[in-house]
Amino acid sequence: MIDLSLTENHKAVQSLVREFCAREIAPVIGDHDRTATAIPDLIPKMANADILGACIPTEYGGSGMDYVAFGLACEEAEYVDTSARVILSVHTGLVSLPILTWGTNEQKKRLLPELVAARRIGAFGLTEPNAGSDVVGIRATADREGGGYRLNGEKMWISLADLADTFLVFAWTDRIRMEKRDHSGMSAFIVERSMPGVSTGTIKGKLGIRAGNTGSIVLQNVFVPNENILGDVGEGFKIAMFCLDQGRFTVAAGCAGLTRACLDACLKYCGSRRTFGRAIGEHQLVKEMLARMVAGWEVSRLLWLRAAWLKNAGQPNTRETSLAKWIAAETAERAAANAVQVHGAYGYSDEYPVERFFRNARGSSIYEGTREMHILIQADYVLGLRRDHPVRARLPEVAS
Numbered sequence: 001m002i003d004l005s006l007t008e009n010h011k012a013v014q015s016l017v018r019e020f021c022a023r024e025i026a027p028v029i030g031d032h033d034r035t036a037t038a039i040p041d042l043i044p045k046m047a048n049a050d051i052l053g054a055c056i057p058t059e060y061g062g063s064g065m066d067y068v069a070f071g072l073a074c075e076e077a078e079y080v081d082t083s084a085r086v087i088l089s090v091h092t093g094l095v096s097l098p099i100l101t102w103g104t105n106e107q108k109k110r111l112l113p114e115l116v117a118a119r120r121i122g123a124f125g126l127t128e129p130n131a132g133s134d135v136v137g138i139r140a141t142a143d144r145e146g147g148g149y150r151l152n153g154e155k156m157w158i159s160l161a162d163l164a165d166t167f168l169v170f171a172w173t174d175r176i177r178m179e180k181r182d183h184s185g186m187s188a189f190i191v192e193r194s195m196p197g198v199s200t201g202t203i204k205g206k207l208g209i210r211a212g213n214t215g216s217i218v219l220q221n222v223f224v225p226n227e228n229i230l231g232d233v234g235e236g237f238k239i240a241m242f243c244l245d246q247g248r249f250t251v252a253a254g255c256a257g258l259t260r261a262c263l264d265a266c267l268k269y270c271g272s273r274r275t276f277g278r279a280i281g282e283h284q285l286v287k288e289m290l291a292r293m294v295a296g297w298e299v300s301r302l303l304w305l306r307a308a309w310l311k312n313a314g315q316p317n318t319r320e321t322s323l324a325k326w327i328a329a330e331t332a333e334r335a336a337a338n339a340v341q342v343h344g345a346y347g348y349s350d351e352y353p354v355e356r357f358f359r360n361a362r363g364s365s366i367y368e369g370t371r372e373m374h375i376l377i378q379a380d381y382v383l384g385l386r387r388d389h390p391v392r393a394r395l396p397e398v399a400s
């Protein structure tokens, strides 16, 4: 039977991240969002507080906890700002966990302690200027040369691009397969910023997540040695899909936190604003918006918890993770739109956080698979057109 109660360890992670975000992020996030600047040293501070390695085994410097702990950390981070959750999604979910799962012993020993301690910051480079949803449409190439591969290509919309040291990048190692759109010709590489030919840039003018860095990676004749290939040559697509199963999970849990943040902001405002001789929370139509927020939060929490439970058990979870991400993202978008509504004109200015929540929420139905991609995934499963692929591994040490 699934036990939905949180253990003392889970509650400890929840309080740790909640207190950290309230102390380090909440007081300054408004200014950083307004000026579109990242909070200085936030990632090392998260590492010092033992947040980045919550679900990484202790032998690599992590806390050796499970996916429920990871989800709770994401919920609490996005409760304060999406940019904080993105750090967990990318650095931990899309880079550290794939290295833990697909890396050689040497790669794990070399990279994971560095990532957990934020001596290196990780970024995930799949999307390109002309290929996002269509992963097989990427054009980055990796040509065999000596003891490694020569990489060329451009990655776009990469979270933490300008802050990262270590990039998990996908490229074609077989050009014939690339032309045939046969994904078995794609491979995954660990690219270091220090490698000649690597450069990055920042995208300006984003709608939301303004305190988070998003940018591009350019790879110009970058030589990557064989020891930096993740998994086997030709396994890149499978690894990318594994990564997305982790990233989507973090977005689902984060969106549950964002919906809860919208609810809490509205409850506060409802108590102070009066119209027609009553607190606005006493009007039935306002109550309905609050009721939908609380229902949405609970549904999102249950969906990501189920995905966490499957992941902890080492069971296939692509469908469940996708469902959690789709529904939690739509729910957060609706909650944020209604949170602006509850605040009336004041919700339309940055005097209240709901304006930021509204802009931040919009991205979650775009990244980690657009809303349409998740609808297609669900439809394909129900039509029997898609089946689960075997799970590569579960977390080696799971403490809950």
Ligand SMILES: Cc1cc2nc3c(=O)[nH]c(=O)nc-3n(C[C@H](O)[C@H](O)[C@H](O)COP(=O)(O)OP(=O)(O)OC[C@H]3O[C@@H](n4cnc5c(N)ncnc54)[C@H](O)[C@@H]3O)c2cc1C
Pocket: 090, 124, 125, 126, 127, 130, 131, 132, 133, 134, 156, 157, 158, 159, 160, 209, 214, 363, 366, 367, 368, 369, 370, 371, 372, 373
């Ligand atoms: C803030 C932010 C952070 C990001 N961070 C990262 C990152 O760290 N790493 C990374 O690799 N990427 C990242 N991305 C990129 C993100 O994953 C892509 O934007 C996403 O996959 C969608 O790709 P696209 O933008 O190229 O849209 P497209 O794929 O061009 O899609 C455009 C529209 O067409 C629809 N569409 C496309 N194909 C179909 C179809 N077959 N059927 C129905 N509808 C379809 C889509 O749903 C969408 O509505 C980030 C994006 C954002 C906004």
